[in-house]
Amino acid sequence: MDVADLPGVPEWLPDHLRDDGIEELYPPQAEAVEAGVTxxxxxxxxxxxxxxxxxxxxxAMLSSVARGGTALYIVPLRALASEKQADFEEFEQYGLxxxxxxxxxxxxxxxxxxxxxxxxxxxxxxxxxxxxxxxxEDLTCVVTDEVHLVDDGERGxxxxxxLAKLRRLNPDLQTVALSATIGNAxxxxxxxDAGLVDSDWRPxxxxxxxxxxxxxxxxxxxxxxxxxxxxxxxxxxxxxxxLEDDGSTLVFVNSRRNAEAAAGRLANTVRPHLTDEExxxxxxxxxxxxxxxxxxxxxxxxxxxxxxxxxHHAGLSRGHRELVEDAFRDRLVKVVCATPTLAxxxxxxxxxxxxxxxxxxxxxxxxxxxxxxxxxxxxxxxAGRPGLDPYGEAVLIASSHDEVDELFExxxxxxxxxxxxxxxxxxxxxxxxxxxVASGFARSREGLLEFxxxxxxxxxxxxxxxxxxxxxxxxxxxxxNDFLEIEGGELDATSLGHTVSRLYLDPMSAAxxxxxxxxxxxxxxxxxxxxxxxxxTPPEPPADSGFTTASELAEDADESADADRDPDDIxxxxxxxxxxxxxxxxxxxxxxxxxxxxxxxxxxxxxxxLGPTPSEFEEGRFEDWLSALKTARLLEDWATEVDEATITExxxxxxGDIRGKVETAQWLLGAAESLASEVDLxxxxxxxxxxxxxxxxxxxxxVDLAGVRGVGRKRARRLFxxxxxxxxxxxxxxxxxxxxxxxxxxxxxxxxxxxxxHRDPSMEGVEPAPDVSVxxxxxxxxxxxxxxxxxxxxxxxxxx
DNA sequence: GTTAGATTAATTTAGACAGCATGTC
DNA sequence: CTAAATTAATCTAAC
Numbered sequence: 001m002d003v004a005d006l007p008g009v010p011e012w013l014p015d016h017l018r019d020d021g022i023e024e025l026y027p028p029q030a031e032a033v034e035a036g037v038t039x040x041x042x043x044x045x046x047x048x049x050x051x052x053x054x055x056x057x058x059x060a061m062l063s064s065v066a067r068g069g070t071a072l073y074i075v076p077l078r079a080l081a082s083e084k085q086a087d088f089e090e091f092e093q094y095g096l097x098x099x100x101x102x103x104x105x106x107x108x109x110x111x112x113x114x115x116x117x118x119x120x121x122x123x124x125x126x127x128x129x130x131x132x133x134x135x136x137e138d139l140t141c142v143v144t145d146e147v148h149l150v151d152d153g154e155r156g157x158x159x160x161x162x163l164a165k166l167r168r169l170n171p172d173l174q175t176v177a178l179s180a181t182i183g184n185a186x187x188x189x190x191x192x193d194a195g196l197v198d199s200d201w202r203p204x205x206x207x208x209x210x211x212x213x214x215x216x217x218x219x220x221x222x223x224x225x226x227x228x229x230x231x232x233x234x235x236x237x238x239x240x241x242x243l244e245d246d247g248s249t250l251v252f253v254n255s256r257r258n259a260e261a262a263a264g265r266l267a268n269t270v271r272p273h274l275t276d277e278e279x280x281x282x283x284x285x286x287x288x289x290x291x292x293x294x295x296x297x298x299x300x301x302x303x304x305x306x307x308x309x310x311x312h313h314a315g316l317s318r319g320h321r322e323l324v325e326d327a328f329r330d331r332l333v334k335v336v337c338a339t340p341t342l343a344x345x346x347x348x349x350x351x352x353x354x355x356x357x358x359x360x361x362x363x364x365x366x367x368x369x370x371x372x373x374x375x376x377x378x379x380x381x382x383a384g385r386p387g388l389d390p391y392g393e394a395v396l397i398a399s400s401h402d403e404v405d406e407l408f409e410x411x412x413x414x415x416x417x418x419x420x421x422x423x424x425x426x427x428x429x430x431x432x433x434x435x436x437v438a439s440g441f442a443r444s445r446e447g448l449l450e451f452x453x454x455x456x457x458x459x460x461x462x463x464x465x466x467x468x469x470x471x472x473x474x475x476x477x478x479x480x481n482d483f484l485e486i487e488g489g490e491l492d493a494t495s496l497g498h499t500v501s502r503l504y505l506d507p508m509s510a511a512x513x514x515x516x517x518x519x520x521x522x523x524x525x526x527x528x529x530x531x532x533x534x535x536x537t538p539p540e541p542p543a544d545s546g547f548t549t550a551s552e553l554a555e556d557a558d559e560s561a562d563a564d565r566d567p568d569d570i571x572x573x574x575x576x577x578x579x580x581x582x583x584x585x586x587x588x589x590x591x592x593x594x595x596x597x598x599x600x601x602x603x604x605x606x607x608x609x610l611g612p613t614p615s616e617f618e619e620g621r622f623e624d625w626l627s628a629l630k631t632a633r634l635l636e637d638w639a640t641e642v643d644e645a646t647i648t649e650x651x652x653x654x655x656g657d658i659r660g661k662v663e664t665a666q667w668l669l670g671a672a673e674s675l676a677s678e679v680d681l682x683x684x685x686x687x688x689x690x691x692x693x694x695x696x697x698x699x700x701x702x703v704d705l706a707g708v709r710g711v712g713r714k715r716a717r718r719l720f721x722x723x724x725x726x727x728x729x730x731x732x733x734x735x736x737x738x739x740x741x742x743x744x745x746x747x748x749x750x751x752x753x754x755x756x757x758h759r760d761p762s763m764e765g766v767e768p769a770p771d772v773s774v775x776x777x778x779x780x781x782x783x784x785x786x787x788x789x790x791x792x793x794x795x796x797x798x799x800x
Numbered sequence: 801g802t803t804a805g806a807t808t809a810a811t812t813t814a815g816a817c818a819g820c821a822t823g824t825c
Numbered sequence: 826c827t828a829a830a831t832t833a834a835t836c837t838a839a840c
Contacts, residue, residue, distance in 0.1 A: 076816095076817085077815095077816080077817085078816090078817080102817085102818090103817065103818045103819080104818090121817060121818085122817080123817040123818050124817080124818075126817095126818090127817095127818065127819080131819095154816095154817090155816085155817065158817080254813080254814075254829095255812080255813050255814075255830090256813085256814080257812080257813080257830085257831080258813090258829095258830075261830085261831085313814075313815090314814070314815055314816070339814050339815075340814055340815065341814080341815065341816095344815085345815095357829090359827085359828065359829085360813080360814065361812080361813040361814085361828080361829090362813090362814095363813085365826085365827075366826075366827070367826085367827045367828055368813090368827065368828040368829075369827075369828095370827090502819080503818085503819055503820090504817090504818045504819065505818085505819090584817095584818080586815090586816075589812085589813085591811080591812075592810080592811060592812090660815095660816070663816095663818095664816090664817095664818085666819090667817095667818055667819060667820095668818090668819090670819050670820065671818090671819060671820095673819095673820095674819075674820085709823085755824095757824070757825065759825080
C-alpha cells in the first residue's frame, strides 16, 4: 500500500513518511489500515518485534488526533516510555504536543490535558484513573504496547483492569493492542471487540538455528560449518564467526553472574578484532563507566568494555545501562551478555543472537525451569537490524546431540504459548477490587462481578465460580481491615480505603504499615514470640469504626505495657524495616550466614522495630522478618552515607539494586506519611525525615544541604566539612571555600552556587582556599574498612 | 609438616511498576 | 516434575 493512499491520516503524514524513506507500508501495516486503524476501528496486531508496530500505533494515534481527539500510549517499562517519547516528538514540528507520565518522571509544559499524545506506564494510567484525572474522559484512542504481558501474574491484571476501565469510561474509545506473536491473538481480539492482524512477516529475514559440535543447524534444514577451536566455548566460536563477518552478537544467559563471567571471557575473543580507532573510543567509554560508580561491578564492566565486550543486567545503574546500549548500537561494543533485561527492554538489535541458557532458576518450579517459547522468541527477535544487516540469525546452544532435537522441537518449530489472564488471584484482586469500588466503578458485589465480566479473564473462562470465590474472600479481607464497608449489599470504600487506593498501595502493605505504627504508639513492647494466631493476615483492627478509640486505650491498660511511646522516637531503621516487610517491597535474598548475622542484629535492635517479632517457629514469617531487616540495614547504610562500594559488597547487590530499593522505600515512606495522618497517628515527622534521608542518602545534618540541586551526598558532606552546614550558609558562602570543598571544579561550583541562590556564582578569578580538607571520611561506624572514594562524582540518586 | 592438586560438598540463582508536589531573589 | 556453574571445603599424595 502506498503511503499516499492512507485514509484518515493528517495531510502532512505521507510526505513526512517519504522523508523517512517510507514509500510503501509493510504488509502487516497495510492489513492494519485495511482493518480500519486509521478510521477509529479497534485492532489487535500480533506481529514480530521490529516489523513496524510503532508505525501502526502512530497511524492510529495521529488519525485520531487529526479528528480532534487525544491518544494514550501504554508501555510496560519506564525506559520504553522515554524511548517512545523520543519517537513521537518527531511530530512536534506539525504542532502536536507529546507528554510523558511515569512514576518518576512527568514531562514539562503543563497539564496532560493539553497534550495530543501521552505516553505512560500501565500502573501510571491505573493511578490516573483512580485519581479521576479529568483528561481520561477526553481520550479517543488508546494504544497498548506488549499486551501479551496480561499473562504476567504480577502486573498483567493491572493492564487488564485498566483497559477495561478506560473502555468502560469511554465506550467510543478506539483500542489498539500490539502484541508479540502469541498462540491466541484471536482471544485478545474477541476480548477487545477488535479486528485482528496476525502475521509472522518480518522486514528482514530471521534464521533460527541450533549450534552443536562444529556445525550450526538452521531451521531450513541447511547446515553451516562453525568450528570450535581449541579450548574455546561454543558461544565464543559463534561470536568470533560473527566478528569475522563484521557483525555483533547479543548473548542471553540466565544469571547476572553468568553474564559477567561470559563478558569477561568473550572480551578475549573480541580484543584481537578491534581497530586502534575502536580501542581508543572504547577506552573513553570505559572511563565514563568508571565515573558512573565506584564499585566492583563498574570496574568489571569497564574492563570488559575496553575490550569491546559488555554485560547488561538489572544490577547496573541507569548510566551503565545507557552507556552499554549506546556503545552496542554504535557497533563499538561487539558482544553484550545479557539477562532478560534486554529482551523486553529498549531496542538493541544485533546481527546475531545467541540464547545460551534456555533454563532459568525458578523457585516456584523447584529448580531450573525451561524458558517459555514466547520469551525465547522475544530474545531471538532481536536478531537482524533493519536497514543495516542483510539478515539476522538466532542461535540456541546444544550440549549434546539429543539436545539439538529437543531445542528444535521446543523452541525453533514451536508456537508460542497462549496468553492467559492471571486476574483471578487474590493478591491482584485485593488491590483492584478496592480501587474499583473506591473510584466508583462498582457499588455492590454484583456490580463488581459485572465489571469483572469485561476483563480478559471473564472472556477466557466459562465458569465464574472461581472468580466469585476469590472476590468474596477479598471482600472479607478488605472489610476486616477497614478498607471497605458492606451495608445491605452496598459496597463503599472507607476514607482509609480511598487513601490506600489513591496512594497505589497494596492494601496488605497499608495494613502492615498502619498496624506497625499503631503498635508503636500503643507501646506494646513485650514482643518476642508473642504474636497471636499464626495467620498470614496482619492483625485485625477493632471491629468498630475508627482507629484511635477508647477501646484501644483500654487495651493499653490491659497489657500494662510501657506508657505511650513518642512517635518522634521511631528510628529510621524501624521505619525502613516497616516498609521493607510490605508486599510492595521486593525482598533481598538471605544468603548463607545471613541468617545468623541478622538474627543477632534482630536481637540487638528489636526495640527499634515496629510491631511484634514473629516467633521463630513461624518459619516463613520469621524469614521474611529477617530479610526485611537486611533490606532495612541496606537503607540505613545508605542513609548514613556508607560508601556505595561498601554497600554493594556487604549486601551482594549491584549499584542499580541500591537505586531500586531506595526508590521503593521513598515511595512507601511517602505513602506511610499520608497513612499516618489519615489514621491520626503522630508519626509524620519521623517518617518524613527517614524518607528525605534515604532519598538523598545522607545523615540528618546534611538533609538541608542535599536538598540543593546539584548537591548529592558526597558534595553535601564535603561542604559540611568545610564549615558550610546549611543552604543559607551556602547562599552567602565564601566562594574560595566552596571551590575548595568541591575539589576545585569551577563549573560544578558555579552550578551549585547558582541553585543555592548565591548572588554572584561566578568562579572567575577565585582560587580554592588552601586550608579546606576534601577527604571524605565515609559514614562508617568503624566495623568495616571505610575507604574514601577517589572521584568527585555524585552518587546522588535523585537526578530524576 | 606442607602444599599443590583433585575430589566433593555447599551455595546461588531475572526483572521492576507505583505517591506527592514542585521550584526563585 | 526438573539444574548447572561457582566457590568453598576436604581429602590425597608427593615432597
